Amino acid sequence: MTASQAELLAEVLAEIGARAAAEADRGRVADYIPELAAIDPSQFGLSVVLADGSQHSVGDAEVPFSIQSVSKVFALAIALGRLGDRLWSRVGREPSGLAFNSILQLEHEQGIPRNPFINAGAIVVTDAALAGHAPREYLGELLRFIRAAASDDDIHINDAVARSETETGHRNFALAHYMRSHGNLENAPELTLGAYFHQCAVEMTCTQLARAGRFLMGAPGMPRMVAPGRVRRINALMLTCGHYDGSGDFAYRVGLPGKSGVGGGILVIAPGRASIAVWSPGLNAQGNSKLGTEAVETLARRMGWSVFG
Numbered sequence: 001m002t003a004s005q006a007e008l009l010a011e012v013l014a015e016i017g018a019r020a021a022a023e024a025d026r027g028r029v030a031d032y033i034p035e036l037a038a039i040d041p042s043q044f045g046l047s048v049v050l051a052d053g054s055q056h057s058v059g060d061a062e063v064p065f066s067i068q069s070v071s072k073v074f075a076l077a078i079a080l081g082r083l084g085d086r087l088w089s090r091v092g093r094e095p096s097g098l099a100f101n102s103i104l105q106l107e108h109e110q111g112i113p114r115n116p117f118i119n120a121g122a123i124v125v126t127d128a129a130l131a132g133h134a135p136r137e138y139l140g141e142l143l144r145f146i147r148a149a150a151s152d153d154d155i156h157i158n159d160a161v162a163r164s165e166t167e168t169g170h171r172n173f174a175l176a177h178y179m180r181s182h183g184n185l186e187n188a189p190e191l192t193l194g195a196y197f198h199q200c201a202v203e204m205t206c207t208q209l210a211r212a213g214r215f216l217m218g219a220p221g222m223p224r225m226v227a228p229g230r231v232r233r234i235n236a237l238m239l240t241c242g243h244y245d246g247s248g249d250f251a252y253r254v255g256l257p258g259k260s261g262v263g264g265g266i267l268v269i270a271p272g273r274a275s276i277a278v279w280s281p282g283l284n285a286q287g288n289s290k291l292g293t294e295a296v297e298t299l300a301r302r303m304g305w306s307v308f309g
């Protein structure tokens with residue numbers, strides 16, 4: 001990065017931070033998971049790791065938050081490592097055009113979820129990643145993967161969040177049981193969901209998450225967790241499916257692969273250039289961070305980082 005680009009990035013981050021602090025309409029915090037309903041919506045953080053390894057942050061970038069569905073990216077990397085392309089007989093690769101927790105398509109499509117990033121798809125991915133192992137072993141592997149990707153051992157699962165979701169996760173239980181009835185879940189729904197809820201309850205800061213995303217940048221010198229061809233495909237799925245029924249809008253506005261979570265975090269990859277983590281707990285109508293989306297829209301536009309040139 002040249003000195004003038006570094007100057008531009010510093011200017012853009014300061015502008016994004018100031019705008020986020022002043023924003024009155026911050027979206028709505030997810031309240032269907034009681035532990036998340038209590039999060040203060042005034043928070044905002046953003047962190048960027050560049051291809052030269054430098055990291056640049058603004059706002060509450062050191063505050064841990066629940067990464068929720070951003071974890072689906074790491075779970076997918078692990079499941080693909082275990083099963084390879086056999087995974088695609090159990091989950092598709094098409095955008096769903098429906099809410100993250102929708103059950104609608106499963107009946108028409110023989111219990112095969114549209115993609116690995118909607119809840120139904122991620123539950124199948126976790127079920128596949130378990131591959132005969134106990135949830136505790138899988139979660140250990142997931143944490144090892146994330147810690148190695150982030151080069152940071154201080155990343156943990158928040159048990160209170162996992163418990164809170166287990167108690168209220170009736171929709172996810174319905175999805176899991178429905179897929180089990182179609183023979184698309186190998187384990188008992190309670191077992192797979194136990195792993196899934198804990199996976200969603202991983203907590204990270206923006207600085208940690210941006211570092212954990214480095215393996216998806218496809219840039220020299222970054223941690224190599226999966227093969228380059230797989231990195232491209234995970235990015236393709238993030239671009240087309242990473243924001244549920246808001247994926248088209250995110251691609252249009254930001255032009256980069258991204259994966260959101262209902263905790264208000266988004267991991268965004270500028271291939272070859274940057275790994276970006278943004279967090280603001282208030283969500284838009286599709287369950288994606290409102291200020292987070294606006295912030296990466298500004299960042300990508302000002303830095304010229306769209307994958308579409």
Ligand SMILES: NC(=O)CC[C@H](N)C(=O)O
Nearest residue numbers: 068069100119200261262
């Ligand atoms: N969009 C999300 O982040 C959803 C994840 C959440 N744990 C759920 O299963 O409902």
